[in-house]
Structures are given as C-alpha cells and as structure tokens.
Amino acid sequence: MDNALGMSVGVTFVLLGSNIIISAIRKIIPNIVRIPIFIVIIATFVTVVNLVFHAYVPALYESLGIYLPLIVVNCIILGRAEAFASKNPLLHSIADALGISIGFMLALLIIAFLRETLGTGSLSLFGVDLFTLPILGEHPIAVFILPPGAFLLMGLLLALFRRLGVIKGD
Amino acid sequence: MALINNFILVRFLGLCPFFGVSKKLSNALSMGVAVTLVMFIATVATWIINRYILMPFEVEYMDIVIYILVIASLVQIVEMAIKRTNLTLYNALGIYLPLITTNCAVLGITLINATEAYSLLESIACSLGGGIGFTLVLIMMSGIREKLELADSPRSMKGLPVALLTAMLLGLTFLGFGGMI
Numbered sequence: 001m002d003n004a005l006g007m008s009v010g011v012t013f014v015l016l017g018s019n020i021i022i023s024a025i026r027k028i029i030p031n032i033v034r035i036p037i038f039i040v041i042i043a044t045f046v047t048v049v050n051l052v053f054h055a056y057v058p059a060l061y062e063s064l065g066i067y068l069p070l071i072v073v074n075c076i077i078l079g080r081a082e083a084f085a086s087k088n089p090l091l092h093s094i095a096d097a098l099g100i101s102i103g104f105m106l107a108l109l110i111i112a113f114l115r116e117t118l119g120t121g122s123l124s125l126f127g128v129d130l131f132t133l134p135i136l137g138e139h140p141i142a143v144f145i146l147p148p149g150a151f152l153l154m155g156l157l158l159a160l161f162r163r164l165g166v167i168k169g170d
Numbered sequence: 171m172a173l174i175n176n177f178i179l180v181r182f183l184g185l186c187p188f189f190g191v192s193k194k195l196s197n198a199l200s201m202g203v204a205v206t207l208v209m210f211i212a213t214v215a216t217w218i219i220n221r222y223i224l225m226p227f228e229v230e231y232m233d234i235v236i237y238i239l240v241i242a243s244l245v246q247i248v249e250m251a252i253k254r255t256n257l258t259l260y261n262a263l264g265i266y267l268p269l270i271t272t273n274c275a276v277l278g279i280t281l282i283n284a285t286e287a288y289s290l291l292e293s294i295a296c297s298l299g300g301g302i303g304f305t306l307v308l309i310m311m312s313g314i315r316e317k318l319e320l321a322d323s324p325r326s327m328k329g330l331p332v333a334l335l336t337a338m339l340l341g342l343t344f345l346g347f348g349g350m351i
Contacts, residue, residue, distance in 0.1 A: 036242055039271075043235040051231060066281045069234045073272045075186055147180050148341035155327075155334030163326040 001125050004112035006060040008105035010049045010068060015077050016097040017045040019085040023093035026086045038081045039072070046072045076100060114153055119144030174348050176303045177275050179341040184275030184304055188311065189333055191266065193319075198312035201266045202305025206298070208248060208270045209279050212241050213297035216280040217290050230284075237280045242271045275304055310340065 018041050022029075029037050050068055053061040061068065071077065080100055085093040117123050121136035143149045177183040184205070191201045216237050224230050249267045253260045260267075270276060279300050283293040314336050323332050 035271075036239075039238055039242060040235065043238050047231065047234050050234065066278055066285065069281055070183075070274050070278060072234055072238050073274045073277050075272065078272060143342075146341075146345060147182065148338040148345065150182070151179075151334050151338035151341055155331045155338065158334065159324075159327045159331035162331070 001112050001116055003063055004108040008108055012101035013049055014045040014071050015101050018042045019093040019097040022081050022085040023090045042077055043072050111153055115144045176344050177300050178307045179344045183278040184273050192312040192315055195312045198308040200262045202308045204263050204267055205304055206301025209276050209297045209301045212244055212276055213293050215240055217293050220284055241276055245271045
C-alpha cells in the first residue's frame with residue numbers, strides 16, 4: 001500500500017507539472033518536434049520527483065527502485081500530454097491531470113490493497129499494522145505477492161468491472 | 171536474465187507492447203527483434219555516456235533526462251539506418267520501431283545497468299538476455315492469443331482479461347525457472 005501511495009503521488013506530480021507546462025507553451029511548440037519536447041519536460045519532472053523522494057523518503061525510494069524513474073515512459077503521461085494538454089487551455093489541463101491521477105491512484109490502491117491483504121493476510125500503512133485476518137494471517141496466499149498474482153488480480157478485476165458495466169468496450 | 175528475471179513476467183517491464191502487439195505471431199517476432207536490437211545499442215551507448223561523461227562531471231542525477239534523449243535519438247537513427255539498408259525489414263517493423271522510445275524495457279535496462287554498476291560486458295549480457303527473454307515471452311503469448319481468439323470464453327473475459335490470466339499462468343511457469351539455478 002505504501003508503494004502504491006508513493007507511486008500515485010509521484011505520478012500525480014509529474015502529470016500535473018507536465019500538463020501545466022505543456023499546456024502553457026503549447027502555442028510555441030513546433031509540431032514536428034513536439035514528442036521529444038514533451039519527453040524532456042516529463043523527464044525533468046521525474047528527475048525532480050526522484051531527487052525529492054531520495055532526500056525525504058529514502059525507504060520508499062529504495063522500495064520503488066527503478067519503477068520511480070520509469071514514470072518517464074508511463075504511457076498515461078505522454079498520452080495526456082499529446083491528447084489533451086497540447087490542445088487545451090491551462091485550467092482544463094490541470095483538471096484533466098487531477099482527474100486522470102485520481103483514477104490511476106484508485107486502480108493502484110485497489111490492486112495494492114487486495115494483493116497485500118490476500119498475499120500476507122494483514123495490512124499495514126506507513127509502518128502501522130491496521131489489521132490481520134484470522135486464517136489468512138497464518139496461511140497467506142503467497143502467490144498474490146509474487147508477480148503472477150498481479151496479472152491474476154488485474155485480469156479478474158477487469159472482467160468484473162466489465163461485467164458490472166463500469167468499463168465499456170474492448 | 172532471459173528466464174528467471176524475465177522482463178515482462180517478473181519485472182513488469184514492457185507491458186504495453188506485450189498486450190498491444192501480441193495478437194499476431196509475425197508482429198510479435200518483429201517487435202521482439204526490434205526491441206532487442208535497440209536495447210543492445212542503447213545499453214552500449216548509455217554505458218559509455220554514463221562512464222565517460224556523467225561520472226567524471228558528477229552529474230549522475232541527470233541520467234533519466236540524458237538516457238531518454240539518447241534512446242529517442244538512437245531509435246531515430248536505427249530507423250533511418252534500417253530504412254536505407256533493408257526496406258523489407260523496415261516495412262515489417264512499421265510503426266513498432268518509433269514506439270520503442272517509450273518502451274519501459276529499454277529505459278529499464280539502462281537504469282538497471284547504471285544502478286547495479288555493471289561493467290560493459292555485464293551490461294551487454296544483461297541487455298541481450300533481457301531482449302531474448304522479452305522476445306520469447308512475446309512470441310509465446312501471441313501464439314497462445316491466436317488460439318484464444320477462437321476459444322469460447324465468457325463475454326466479459328474476452329480480450330484483455332483473458333490475456334492477463336494467460337500472463338499469470340506464464341508467469342507462474344517462469345517462476346519455476348528460479349528453482350533451477
């Protein structure tokens with residue numbers, strides 16, 4: 001859960017920052033080199049997040065590992081820069097960044113919650129143990145902590161949300 | 171690196187092409203080869219830059235910006251080179267070549283090499299192993315998905331959910347390789 005929260009904060013900051021800058025300078029970016037410019041702006045913000053995390057929350061920085069710098073190539077951020085921020089005014093872009101970030105955070109938190117609860121039988125947040133499930137605590141389903149567990153949960157959640165009609169289309 | 175620390179199934183790197191391109195076997199092969207090629211060149215280039223430019227000037231904190239620029243320009247150069255020398259291959263790779271810039275596996279491998287402080291040979295071995303593992307899983311996945319298209323799966327499971335479950339099963343098998351060494 002801690003990792004998911006940290007990651008969401010990082011992504012929110014980068015998305016917000018890059019959307020603001022790109023939206024503000026969208027009229028002076030030459031169309032033909034727009035993608036490299038977007039990437040450099042995003043990479044700058046990721047470097048900032050990287051340094052801030054390294055300085056203030058070193059434990060989180062360690063556990064996020066290479067996934068923190070990899071925010072640069074997160075498709076959401078470049079996708080929103082290209083599809084929204086480069087065409088829309090500043091305030092709309094900020095709202096867009098916040099909306100997308102909240103969605104991203106929700107998805108990440110749901111998966112993190114389920115993986116940690118099922119995979120270890122207990123849940124802790126910022127080093128505080130919140131609860132331990134009676135049977136799962138002694139015999140956790142360890143596969144949920146392993147990488148395949150993530151694929152399993154994502155597949156099942158996607159199917160469930162589609163069934164409920166929350167997510168439409170393919 | 172190819173099997174135990176598989177980029178896709180164990181490290182979650184390069185998931186976009188994994189689910190995006192794995193619908194047809196021929197595309198999967200081209201994508202895998204292109205990614206492996208770019209990973210190899212990017213590894214050599216970023217290793218040299220890291221060792222002889224970033225380290226002497228003590229600006230390692232700039233690595234993310236530098237690496238992504240290097241990868242983006244390398245992809246451009248590779249694209250132009252392939253276009254001049256081998257038009258058939260260029261057409262086969264098509265749109266996938268420019269998309270490699272934003273492939274987490276490529277930036278991932280350069281960052282892994284930097285944080286683990288690998289030597290040049292180790293970095294190259296790491297990148298080739300990672301690339302081969304990536305190609306292998308991509309091909310396996312696309313083979314399975316071609317068959318899955320014909321299978322009678324529940325409506326809400328069709329497409330991506332069932333692909334994710336397949337990835338889980340593949341991931342479990344690949345975990346088994348961890349016990350072999």
